[in-house]
Amino acid sequence: MTETAIHEVRPVFETPYERRGVISPGLPILPHGVERHPVPGGGSRAVQIDAGDEITVMDREGLQPVELVFFAPDGRSDAGLIGARGGHAPEGLRAALTGDPSGRRVARALDAAGFDIGRADAVRVFAEGSRAGDMASFHAAADGLLIVCAPGEPMSPEAQDTPTEVVLYIRRASPGPGKGGRAAPAPLADPLQDFNIQPGEARGYEVRKGQYIQVLDVQGRECSDFQAFSLRALDRGIEREIDPTATRSLMGSLYPAPGIYAKYYNVDFEPLVEIVQDTCGRHDTFGLACTARYYEDLGYPGHVNCSDNINADLARWRVRPRGGWPAINFFFNTMLDDANAIGMDEPWSRPGDYVLLRALTDLVCVSSACPCDVDPANGWNPTDIQVRTYAADEDFRRSIGWRPTPEADVQETKQTGFHECFARHTRDFVEYNGYWLANQMHGHGAIAEYWACREKAAIMDLSPLRKYEVTGPDAEQLLDLCVTRNMARLSTGQVVYTAMCYEHGGMIDDGTVFRLGDTNFRWIGGCDSSGLWLREQAEKRGLNAWVRSSTDQLCNVAVQGPRSRDILAGVFWTPPTQPSIEELGWFRFAIGRLGDFHGPAVVISRTGYSGELGYEVFCHPKDAAAVFDAIWAAGEPVGMVPLGLAALDMLRIEAGLIFAGYEFSDQTDPFEAGIGFTVPLKSKQVDFIGRKALEERKAHPQKALVGLDLEGGVVPSNGDCIRLGRAQVGEVTSAMRSPVLGRVIALARVDVAHAAEGTELEVGQLDGQQKRLKARVSRFPHFDPTKERVKGNYPA
Known part of the structure; x- marks a missing residue:
């Protein structure tokens, strides 16, 4: 399987x-002295190594080859220095470097x-043949630079050789004294200022127009008050501070x-800062x-507090002291309940989470590391905050942090292959x-x-x-x-829409399965x-199958509407073996291919999410602009227009197409x-996850999804209650004013006793x-x- 033994x-x-x-789960624990470095599929990573360090590489999804190169300080590259057998040219690494x-x-x-x-x-x-989770380990005999590469070429849309992420772990031979805390992650660029704020401290600093400010929660679950003043006004x-x-x-x-509505203003409506990146997404501003006073009322007179700390440091700029500072408290998890009471819980921030701001004028700023240790504000464990500033000419894209699971590495908001189009x-x-x-x-x-989608065509x-x-014998x-x-009824070249459920019958997701071959599915x-x-079920049940992510290798546009077939027929070529x-x-x-036999490869499915005749076109991102x-x-x-999410939501509600979370x-x-x-319980004889629960649920239904026609012209919101008299019998899931029908309609989940067509109900608003x-x-x-x-x- 490999040239180096894999841990049994x-x-x-x-x-x-x-x-x-x-x-x-959002606070994953690594043993003291162990570092984690993700390596993207098709990419590489360089890490400094010290003699005696243990190096472990993990194939996260399986079937991902890895190349390792080690350079000693004198420039020698010798695989024996990490106890491995080399002798190969770094072909994959060369491609990844460019x-x-x-x-x-x-x-x-x-x-x-x-x-x-x-x-x-x-x-x-x-x-x-590597499996998801396989690992290989090495030991460094010398100091040097280690390069790990997860090589892979761009995946053709009809192929399934997607490059996937691997993870590099370094167990340091001499990790240093440490107290269990984490060091701040590497800066986003070369910082102009870079300082650490210990809990119970605050620090002021000046920032010029256009420069960037990064407020970083080093250990996770720590709040940081932030204020900014117009320096010219001072x-x-x-x-004139943020209000x-x-x-x-x-x-x-x-x-x-981050996005269109990203700015913080003072009382004169002057914008002072804007949010550029935010990896946490939950903060306090009220x-x-x-x-x-807060600590005194709880019985802790003399407790150190952020307002007094801010007063002390802002005195350098002759800012008048205040008993309590209105501040933007990054990472502070507060909320308003139905009775308008303010509550709090532990922050959502995880180690390394940050907010990146851009100064819109010359500023005096102040940041704190909150000392609160008597309530959940900091998880009862105040820790440190790192503040960095960067030059105005740095290129930071707008991004909202994304994690597929609570413990996963944060990812920046990405642009699709079609973004520029x-x-x-x-x-x-x-x-x-x-x-x-x-x-x-x-x-x-x-x-x-x-x-345009209803009458001609649209592209989204x-x-x-x-x-x-999903590949492999099983x-x-x-x-x-x-x-x-x-799946036994699915032919090669066919797509089927299906549900995926947990054991109790609740839905994980809905989606489509493409059959590309006898043992090849998407x-x-x-x-x-x-x-x-x-992937979890394949591993749990010992199935000989691999599940590898190809989202970033396949981008897709949908072309929907009455003229979609005619539009695409002149654009794409398919061989005689394909329709x-x-x-x-x-x-x-x-x-097929774009244009002719020599054009970029595509997969075209007759599917969509609009209720109209339509198609989806899949290609690699490198070919997206041409497609x-x-x-x-x-x-x-012929009248095709580009279509966005707002119009797509209208189309799918009219067509009765469902959406996760709604x-x-x-x-x-x-x-x-x-x-x-x-859920073909009769024709699908084989067992599947959730079958027993679904048989019971079908025999004894409680709720049903129905359509509603509403009077009055008011469009209800998701979650609005549906009542019969005083009793609540359901809730609205989605609603809109239908252009083609000329009335307000909704999708709703109601008790089966009141789901018959023609039943008169009422949607409750305000308090219901x-x-x-x-x-x-x-x-x-x-x-x-x-x-139809x-x-x-289509009707004539």
Whole structure:
């Protein structure tokens, strides 16, 4: 399998923090002296090594080869220095050094050290057949620079050789004294200022217009008060600091987030700072920094507090002291309940979480590390805060931190392969599942985009859908175990829509399965949980199957609407062994190329999320612009427009298509979510996860998804209660004002006793009793209930 022995017993380096029955997966614990360094698929990473260090590489998803190169300080590259057998040229590393952002950083490190990659003695591990979680270990006999590469070429959309992440662990031979705390992670760039604030301290600092400020929670679960003053106003003796009330009013939210609504204002409505990146996403902007009064009222007179600390340090700029400072308390987890009471809990921030701000004018800033140890504000354990500032010419992209699981490494919000194509039509992008997606097009708007899809055609970016390659001799068995549809009935070239459930019948996700061959499948769902569930079940049950993420190797646009077939027919070529666009049946896919035999490869499926005739086109991100431009050139002359999330939501509600967190969750089964047709309990004889629970739930239904027609023109919100008299009998899941139907409609989950068509109900607002919207259970779905349009049968 490899040229280096793999551990028979896999060491577990990371464990969730746990104390007396309280588990915190978001605070993973590494043994003292162990470091963790993720290496992206197709990328590389360089780490300084000391003699005696133990080096361990883990293949996270399986089937990912790894190359290691070690350079001694004198420039020698010798695999024997880490106890390995080399003798290979670093072919994968050479490609990664130029083709991946992580590789370019490694290339700079090699150049700075004067190391010649052309003379490298590479070690190869996980050459073939590695399983998810396999590890290989080495010991360093000398100091040096270690480079780890997870090589891989761009994945063709019809292939399944996706490069995936590996993890490098370093167990330091001499980790230093340490007290169990973590060191601050590396700066985002060369900092102008870089200082640590211990709990119970505050520090002021000046920042010039355009410069960046990073406030970083080093250990996790620690709050940091932040204030900023206009320096020009201070020079005139005027104090104009961030005002939380003005900011909330102008932004329409408790705290700004990266994107359009990202700024903090003073009472003169002057913007002082804007949020550029935020890896935590939960902060406080409606309370004071902790005060002496707060601790005195709790029985702790004389307790150190942030307000007094801020007063003391801001005295250098002659800022008048205050009993309590209104501040932006980053990472402070406060909330307002239904009775308007302010509550708090432990912060959501994890080790290394940060907020990156940009100064919009010259500022005096102050940051603290909150000393509170008498309530959950800092998890009863105050720790340190790191503050760094960076030059104005640094290029930091806007990003909202994304983690597929609580313990996973934070990821920046990504741009899809089609991002620049849609950016030609709008600057209105919103974060969706870790990606920036267009919301509305400046030249059209949601209503115009909607009508284009209903009457002509529209193109939309659906790249954030999660793609997983499921391969191996037991791939069909694994999917049969984990999804509700019957995989034995799925032909090569066919797609099936299905649900994935837990043992109790609650839904993990809905999605589609593509069959690419006898033992080759592709799962496309809405969230990473479904792919992780597949991999977990394969390992748990000892199945000979691999589940590898290909989301970043496959981006996809949907072309939907009555003219979609005609548009695509002239754009894509398919070989004689594959159906043409005109021949492609509903829930079938074809492998083709853009233009002709020599064009970029694509997979085209006759699927969509609009209720119209439509297709999805999958390609590698490197080919996305060419694919989009060709479709646009064919579609624009016949009325095709780009479409964003706002219009897509309207289309899917009318068509009765469900959305995670609205129509379904792990508390609802497929029957309650309105997709009971995906659970063929009679024709699928093999057992699958959740079958027993679903049989019981189907026999004794409690809730049903229905359509509602509403009077009065008011559009209810997700979660609004549905009542029959005083009793609540359901809730609204999604609602809209339908352009084509000319009325307000909704999807709702109601008690089966009141789910019959024609039943008169009321949607409760305010407290559910004081305001009612008259509603009637209607035919479902509201638009094209027999699916004639999606089949391509349009009325003359």
